[in-house]
Amino acid sequence: MPTRVFTGLKPTGSLQLGNYLGAIRPLLDLAADPGADVVVCVADLHALTVEHDPALLRARTRELATTLLACGLDPSARLFVQSTVPAHTELAHLLECTATYGEMTRMVQFKEKSAGSDSIRLSLLTYPALMAADILAHDTEVVPVGEDQRQHLELTTTLARRFNARYGETFVIPRGSTPPTTARLKDLRDPRSKMGKTGSDGAGVLFLLDDPDTVAAKVRRAVTDGEPSLAFDPDGRPGVANLATLLGALTGRSPEEALAGLRGAGALKSAVTEAVVAALDPVRCRYAELEADPAEVDRVLRAGRDAVAPGAVATTARAREAIGLLGVA
CATH class of the missing domain: 3.40.50.620 (HUPs)
Structure with missing residues (x-):
């Protein structure tokens, strides 16, 4: 059984x-x-x-x-x-x-x-x-x-x-x-705190029903740093590490592998936005169908x-x- x-x-x-x-x-x-x-x-x-x-x-x-x-x-x-x-x-x-x-x-x-x-x-x-x-x-x-x-x-x-x-x-x-x-995701605006569904204003939280524009805006405002080179360093560079963790989890790679070939926070945020939208769009569309029925x-x-x-x-x-x-x- x-x-x-x-x-x-x-x-x-x-x-x-x-x-x-x-x-x-x-x-x-x-x-x-x-x-x-x-x-x-x-x-x-x-x-x-x-x-x-x-x-x-x-x-x-x-x-x-x-x-x-x-x-x-x-x-x-x-x-x-x-x-x-x-x-x-x-x-x-x-x-x-x-x-x-x-x-x-x-x-x-x-x-x-x-x-x-x-x-x-x-x-x-x-x-x-x-x-x-x-x-x-x-x-x-x-x-x-x-x-x-x-x-x-x-x-x-x-x-x-x-x-x-x-x-x-x-x-x-x-x-x-x-x-x-x-992956243990952190708040995009406070990368040393857990990303939670309660207890924050939601600005650094990616909700499953967020539309693509909202996702792009939240990721764009995510805390990173000005270093053009990217490295996975959770203690020294928590913002970059958080986005790398997120990107790796959505694409089936380690955070270090997710950063390979990317340069600068802009490129990293663009890759993260694309991966998040690809993961959430089917959920959001199916939710709309179920909500209508x-x-x-x-x-x-x-x-x-x-x-x-x-x-x-x-x-x-x-x-x-x-x-x-x-x-x-």
Whole structure:
């Protein structure tokens, strides 16, 4: 049987090129692997852990789903919205009853996001239990995980083993899979900071839906230096190194190879603009087609929900029975 793989993405902002290279492209490769049974979740409930605008959350949830499809995600990968499968939240409570307060407060992301704040949503503390439910509900075997989420996956496996030991074998124990090393893109205007979909004014961020003129303008204003010769030196010449990394990632070369034959920042920026536009134009055009046909996106999300919900309900029913809840037909 194919290996069950689960991945979730939070709709907290428009996807940018770093997301594409680091998460979406590896996900597309996984979905195309006949040995992988891929489940993809738009994790909208996780966006409720901080202050948010309801209308914007709905819009971003649809935008994320549409963007994944525009990037080439096959609907057969079972794409669905987390909140449309209530088993996730029911199972999350059972896992909260398995976890401890100390385990939750030790989560690095909770410490970072709650630091200096007097008013913190309780869901920010408990959302690792929901993340564990997301994974365990689908009998997940493999979770692609970056370094920033590894602690949460470790908690998931801890809770699953503890539940199984106390109440009987209920959950499949997942394991993490580190995606292939990808380019770590920096902000074009601040090449020592990560290119992120949130937390900046967007001037140095290349979003997947940026049109060619916008791409050209952002790359043109990217920080470099006045040296006519080009060299890959992340510490001494971070702006040039960032553009070289970007160009290499999009053209299948190392940063050093990407700089070969180019002279001066102008030539480098021109090559980067051409490569970015070539990569993003198909995505942007397909997104426009899907945006004009929202019923098709809804159909894919319904099909994904209907495909995964029975399994999630069955897993949650096993957990309910194991933990001692009364089932009444």
